Amino acid sequence: MQLDRQCSQPAPAAKLRVREIVEQDLVAIAELLARGFPFRSTEYWLRGLQRQTRRPRPRGYPAFGYCLDKAGAPVGVILLLFSEVLAGGEPVIRCNVSSWYVQPEYRPFASLLVRSATRDKSVTYFNITPAPHTWSTVEAQGFSVYCKGQVYGALAMSRAAPDASVELFSEENASRLTSYEADLLRQHAAFGCLSVVVREGRNCHPFVFQRHRVKNLVPVYRLIYCRDIGDLRRFAGNLGRFLAWRGGLLVRFDANCPVPGMVGWYSEKRGRKYAKGPKPPQLGDLAFTEAAIFDS
Incomplete structure (x- = not known):
């Protein structure tokens, strides 16, 4: 999420309207987001938006989110990534409230986007990348903290679970997962994530990781999905050795406190996440979010 602190004279409200983003807007939206997030290129945003066009999405919800429109041109944007997921075995519609940017001269009307974005009380909205200076604003919008921080863990230094092995996701082991989990791993592999299963006897446990580098130096795998965060602790040694062979020295995952017995460190300086x-x-479920769709 991005809102510049600078202010300028507000533009006339009569010339503005909030509308859904459509595919014809995607180049202009990518260019607008690149202005708001100068550390991300237009190509980065366009690649993620194009992935969004190809993935299955729940009907009746915006495909990309909303824009603040002036004479047919977007001058503000809030990206919304809707998904139908299973929570406790029940289907749930949730929405990753992603990147938010409004050109400075239209900043006084940014609240119009927020009101349009989060008004459906049957939807679970969540924000996984709130900048620290926006935390109070996010809380004022009715969001609550569900994740306080994150752990960088050296999983390979944990004890491996006996009789458990890690393998890449394939159609062969897909039959040992639920259809929902198999499809989730399949889609995330298509995004460029690393989809794997831990095989233990006749059971398979799904995991999705995303490889990146911290400060462009230290190779790290980020946990995108697991069935239960306890599975990560249980199979830490197995997963850590598997990922180390693929260049991942550390694994980054969401947490609310340090993990006993795991080598690594916990921090609340980054990683806070909100939901309403x-x-x-x-914890451990970032499936179909900006982390998977845009960053992979």
């Missing part, structure tokens, strides 16, 4: 709605995400 009936079913906040569980």
Whole structure:
């Protein structure tokens, strides 16, 4: 989320309207977001938006979110990534409230976007990248913290679970997962994530990781999805050795406190996440969010 602190004279409200983003807007939206997030290129945004066009999405919800429109041109944007997921075995509509930017001269009307974005009380909205200077604003909008920070763990230094092995997701082991989990791993592999399963006897446990580098130096795998965060602790040694062979020295995952017995460090300086709605995400579930769709 991005809102510059600078202010300028407000533009006349009569010339503005809030509308859904459509595919014809995507180049202009990508260019607008690149202005708001100068550390991200137009190509980065366009690649993620194009992935969004190809993935299955729940009907009746915006495909990309909303824009603040002036004479047919977007001057503000709030990206919304809607998904139908399973929570406790029940289907839930949730929405990752992603990147938010409004050109400075139209900043006084940014609240119009927010009101349009989060008004459906049956949807769980969540924000996984709130900048620290926006935390109070996010809380004023009715969001609550569901994740306080994150752990960088050296999983390979943990004890491996006996009789458990890690393998890349394939159609062969898909039959040992639920259809929802198999499809989730399949889609995230298509995004460029690393989808794997831990096989233990006749059971398979799904995981999705995303590879990146911290400060362009230290190779790290970020946990995007697991069935239960306890599975990550249980199979830490197995997963850590598997990922180390693929260049991942550390694994980054959401947490609310340090993990006993795991080598690594916990920090609340980054990683805070907010949600509002009936079913906040569980720790370890960032499936179909900007982290997977845009950053992979």
